[in-house]
Amino acid sequence: MTQALEILRTAGDALGLIMFTVAMVMVLATPTRNDALPTPIAKWLMVAGTGIYVLVTASDLGTHFGIVSSVELIEDYLETLFPLVALGVAFASFAAQQYSDVLRTRRALQQSHDLMMDIVDGAPAGIMFLDAGGHIAFANDAAKDILDLVEDAEGSRISGPGWTIKTAGGAEPDTLAPLVEPEPYDFRSHTIEWPNGWVVDLKVSGRPLSDHTQQVGGMVVTFERA
Amino acid sequence: VSVEPAEVFRLLLVAIVLPPLVILSRRLPRTRANTLIVASFGVICFSYVVSLLDGGLLQPPMDALQHLSYGVAGTLVAAGTWLARKAALEERERS
Numbered sequence: 318m319t320q321a322l323e324i325l326r327t328a329g330d331a332l333g334l335i336m337f338t339v340a341m342v343m344v345l346a347t348p349t350r351n352d353a354l355p356t357p358i359a360k361w362l363m364v365a366g367t368g369i370y371v372l373v374t375a376s377d378l379g380t381h382f383g384i385v386s387s388v389e390l391i392e393d394y395l396e397t398l399f400p401l402v403a404l405g406v407a408f409a410s411f412a413a414q415q416y417s418d419v420l421r422t423r424r425a426l427q428q429s430h431d432l433m434m435d436i437v438d439g440a441p442a443g444i445m446f447l448d449a450g451g452h453i454a455f456a457n458d459a460a461k462d463i464l465d466l467v468e469d470a471e472g473s474r475i476s477g478p479g480w481t482i483k484t485a486g487g488a489e490p491d492t493l494a495p496l497v498e499p500e501p502y503d504f505r506s507h508t509i510e511w512p513n514g515w516v517v518d519l520k521v522s523g524r525p526l527s528d529h530t531q532q533v534g535g536m537v538v539t540f541e542r543a
Numbered sequence: 544v545s546v547e548p549a550e551v552f553r554l555l556l557v558a559i560v561l562p563p564l565v566i567l568s569r570r571l572p573r574t575r576a577n578t579l580i581v582a583s584f585g586v587i588c589f590s591y592v593v594s595l596l597d598g599g600l601l602q603p604p605m606d607a608l609q610h611l612s613y614g615v616a617g618t619l620v621a622a623g624t625w626l627a628r629k630a631a632l633e634e635r636e637r638s
Contacts, residue, residue: 322607329610336617343624347631355631367620370587374613393549396591400553400560403584407567414571 327381333374341367359409366402369395446526447536451494453477454535463517463542464509483508497536499525506543518543546595554591561588576630579623586616 344363349355355363373396376388388395437444443460445453453475456466465478481488484495484507496507503522510516521540525533568581590612596605 319603322603325607326610329607329612329614331614333610333613333617336614336621340617340621340624343621343628347624347628348635350631350635355627363624367624370613370617374610374617377610377613393547393553397549397553397556399587400556400564404560404564404567407564407571410571411567 327378330374330377330381333370334378337367337370337374341371356409356413359406359413362402362405362409366399366406369399369402442539442541445493445538445540447493447497447538449497449533449535451492451497453493460540463519463540465511479512481510483510493538496521496523496538497525497533498523499533501525507540550591550594554595557588557591574626574630576623576626579619579626583616583619583623586612586619590616 341364344355344360344367347355347360349357349360372388373392376386376392379386380389437457440457441459443463444457445460446455448454453466456464456475460466461475464480466475467478468475482493482495488510501522501524504520505522507519507521508516509519519540520543521538523539524537526535526537527533564584568577571577590609593605593609593612
């Protein structure tokens, strides 16, 4: 009975030594990535974890065959390190997973933004974002074409050629402020007059953009020639 | 039953490390590789408990069980790391 148990004990150590060595080689041969598992830190902690049990099982086997090594003396301390190494592997893997999720979300947002910009720039109607003061924050290609808009060298300011917008309340020179309103509107008629007397009639729709204070922070305006 | 201080300390450390380890590992993707590696850690923890009991009459069977646990844990971690490596290589090929 005792002999059978002794054989089992040795078989367990031998199997452990082989398998932990195989695992360590597998981990060493696994390519790492910074944005997915396994990261370099997780990989080297895994090498340390499997390495601890390569040493422990080798030392136990050595003892069984009468070979006492210096590892025998530190075996218990090596095993004590293992839970900490395991926690390190779990934490490094979790951090890599979170980082990978952030990257995936950022890529999805970028794709969604690019798609939206393709739709907006390809639309035949003019689309503009106006700030609360009626300054143009963004204009698509059709808006630039219809209103003769130009961007400055840095692309941070978009301005018109100095036209006058005529509304029911009168005429406002060189500003689109009359288009910014707290309520949405559809297909409102406006006339834009260029300094050289050229006139374009527009059908304009607008949707206000509210900021966190519920004040009108700007307006999304779409328009086409009437 | 003779209990080594290092064995008690090790088990105490596992008790401290286990809750955060369980929380973190539950948030990882549930792949077969991860399951096998976590299971391997569980078997190692089992060997720590068994090592506390290997005194007196229970010594031979508990000792054998403890060392058999190394074999089982090694097999599980080897299978887990093999699957993880396969998945990492496939992922690299895709990207």
